[in-house]
Amino acid sequence: MVVMTILTCISYVPDTAAKIGVTADGSGLELGGAKYILNPYDEFAIEEALLQRERHGGRVVALTVGSDAAKEILRTALAMGADSAAIIAATGLDSFGVAANIAAYANAINASLVLLGRQSIDHDSFQMASTVGALLGIPAISVVSKLDIEGDRVRAERDIEGGKEVLEATLPLVVSVQKGINNPRYPKLPEIMKAKSKPIESVEPVAVSPRAAMVRYQVPQLKRANKILGDSDADITEFVRLLHEEAKVI
Amino acid sequence: MSTIAVFIERRGGAIKRAALEAITAARFHADRVIALELGSDVDGLLAAYGVHEVVSIEHALLERYSSQAVAEAIAQWAKSRQVATLFFGATAMGKELAPRVAVHLEAAYVPDCVELAASDGHLDAVRPLYAGKVRATVRPLTERAVYSLRPNMFTARPAEQPSTPEFSTFTPSLSQEQCRVVVTEIVRNEGKLDVLEADIVVSGGRGMKGPEHFVLIEELAAVLGGAVGASRAVVDAGWRPHSEQVGQTGKTVSPNLYLACGISGAVQHLAGMSSSKVIAAINKDKDAPIFKVADYGIVGDVFEVIPKLIERIRALKQSSAS
Incomplete structure (x- = not known):
């Protein structure tokens, strides 16, 4: 069997408690001083990638799209146990642009499983798994609370209104995960120290035309x-x- | 002439309210509203809601629901009819399906809209960002656009004049490879109203002091005909199941009434309920942040207040029933 490559996509977002303001003319956001963190749902995605690797072998690659500062969360992923990490240095992309870049990278490394958090807490749009899946021409399952893989067969449970759905799929597959799927590990100090000196691959962004623009902001x-x-x-x-x-x- | 197609989501044969809300919103922004159905259920509701046309998407491979195949089918239909605007309810199904359809149509995807506004030939949408702390007006930059509408933010209202819709069937071209994911089973939490679908949500937090006291929350929810919700703290403590959790790591709800009992109102909790129509709170701490976002509040002990509340609401229901 080929070695499974698991890609886990993580994002660097303002802390939930951060004060988010709007510029006087409503054209932009004021994020000054906000503390940035690893998107909370992405911890479950990293952990799930590691658990699946423990069961099936393979390698785990952590990816983020963003500014240089986002390397911090890649170090967290490496400390938790990811085999390698890559950053696509691009800012100001719309969601589609981010998805297109993730899809291009997933293709390049021939990922058979792409794992993401169910939403990033900045834009809360729940769209990344579906968009990446469609771009790759492969299925996606979102808000997954249980994931079993055997060979290339997948059984998943996802939360819906008033219950859950059981799904069957085959790899390659994109999955966004939900709280409750696992208990993310805390990296230990020696791993944190080791992660600091691991290389992080820099990937050239793919140019994509934006599909939507945020033209105005307001504080409700x-x-x-x-x-x-x-x-x-x-x-x-x-x-x-x-x-x-x-x-x-x- | 502008046309908007609305995806009709059903549960157990019945059209979901989110779809009726989307139809109502579509009527405001289009001359022609097309209802897209999976299968061929015939429903008088669509005529009552003034839909001009009903299209049934049918294919042997769609017998078991596959988001992958359905997205492909909807996109093929939209291309064949040159429909450039599609609405979905931002439900579990809609949120998974709509972005996929958008990719196939090379369309902008505008998620979780809470308002829509036509402006200079664009259909702009307002959506919450950063847990509702900010709202952005989003403008599609593409010819086609796919929107998902947050449930309970648009009113579902039948048309003034019912329509006589045209019916047609669309058979997409699908292969097995496009159905690599299928739903094999749906497990319902029987007898329990979901916080996502209830008009009234009564939530309990750490102020309830222990799982055994949630009988009070359950009784209050029952007398109001609402669902039981919970804060993250009590879910993490194992008092209540995760399916009841309201907040950033749980569910985002916008019921007509959200009643928070013994919940202080951390920003993560507010993220999940601040778009509720009416917010009420009971908390013994008068400085609890929940009161800042509440329409109505009682500063008091939940253990003393809730039983009295149950008694008065029960009396109210009985007097209005008689």
Whole structure:
């Protein structure tokens, strides 16, 4: 059997707690001072890649698309156990541009399994697995909470409204993973130290025309009634009245 | 003349509300709305919603649902009819399918729209970014565009005049290689309303103090006809299943009423519920961040307040029923 190449795609995103602002003219975002982290869902993708390698052999390649600073998360992936890491140095791409670059790299290394987090917490769009899969002409399964591989046959479970779907597929395949699929390991200090000196491959980006543009940004205006009451019997009665008569939701 | 095609998602034969919402939104932005069906269910609802045409996509290889094959089929149809704009509900199915269709059509994909606005011949969409902290107006730069619409953000409303839709069948050209993924089984959480589909969500957090106290949340949800949700803290503690988790690592919900009980309102939680129509909260800490985003709040002990709330809501339901 050929050695399985598992590509795990990870992104470098502002911490959830980061303050995100909009420039005065609404044309751009103000991310100044935001702390950047490994996208939380991508930890599950890295861990799943390592677990599948433990079961089936092969190698794990970690990839990110972004600025030089994003190398930090590739070091995390290497410390967790990825065999190699690559960065496509490109910024300002739209989602399609990122997907096109991931697909080109997956093709170049002949990846048989591409693993991603179900969403990146900056744009929350859940689209990367499907887009990369379609570009590669292979199937994709998103929001996966269980992944079993035997030979080239795959059985997966994915979360849907009110339950889950069981799917069957064959490799090559793109999978986005969900919290609960595994428990990501913490890299140990010696591995963290070793990862610091491992080479990171730099890949030339593929030029792609953007398909969508963010033309304006705004901070959502909170139009909340904000009627905060106490806990007296009269207040509880009033709370129910407000929900019933004013908000008309009960 | 502009045309928008809307993918009709069904569950157990019934059209999902997200599809009806998408049809309603499409009526505002197009002269002609085409409903795209998998299989040939005939449904009077589509006429009531003013759809001009119903297309059934049929193929022997589509007997078992395959996102790969369905995306291919929809794209073939859209090309054959030169339809440039497609709407999907941003459901589990829609979010997986729509980006694939977009790739096949070399179209922009605009995910999770909460507003749509025509502007200079473009159909722009507003969508939340960074856990809802910012909203962006997204403009497709391509001739074709595929949108997914966040459920419960657009109102589903029948047309003023029902239509008499034309019916046709489309048979795509598919190979086995295009069906390399199939759904083999769907496991339902029986008897439990999902937070993603409920009009009312009652969520409990760490303030509930232990899994045994969630009976209060369950009873409150039951009397309101809503679903039970949970914060990340209580899911991580093993008190509640992950399927109930609302927030960034759980589900993003926008019900008509979101009632947070004993939830402080960390930014990760707000990310999952801040687009709810009405937000109410019960928390004993008057400075809890949840109150900043709440329409209605009670500063008090959940163990004292919830039983009284259940009693009053039950009385209200009984008086309005009689």
